[in-house]
Amino acid sequence: MEIRWEVFLMIVGASIVTLIPRVLPLVLLSRIQIPEWGMRWLNFVPVAVMAALIGQELLVQDGKLSFGAEVIAALPAVAAAVLTRSLLATVIVGMLAMMALRFFL
Secondary structure, three states, rough: OOOHHHHHHHHHHHHHHHHHHHOOOOHHHHOOOOHHHHHHHHHHHHHHHHHHHHHHHHHOOOOOOOOOOHHHHHHHHHHHHHHHHHHHHHHHHHHHHOOOHHHHH
């Protein structure tokens, strides 16, 4: 099997480009002490990212703002999440709500 050097160099280059954003912050942040307010701020990043992903999936259909069955099914799922703080319960309630909406509508 012949190795084409341009393909090999592209794989190595893509690996380096992928590795730098993952390793560089780890190396830099391991050497400094982040203040308490910075750590509190960083705790909200995963929640904000998840809210942005879910909000876009629920509210945007074909590039336009839409309030469809997904938004209605999300309401009991959010209530289950707040009440139980269980991912499994949230997913099950959301799936059942969506199934019921599709069955009846």
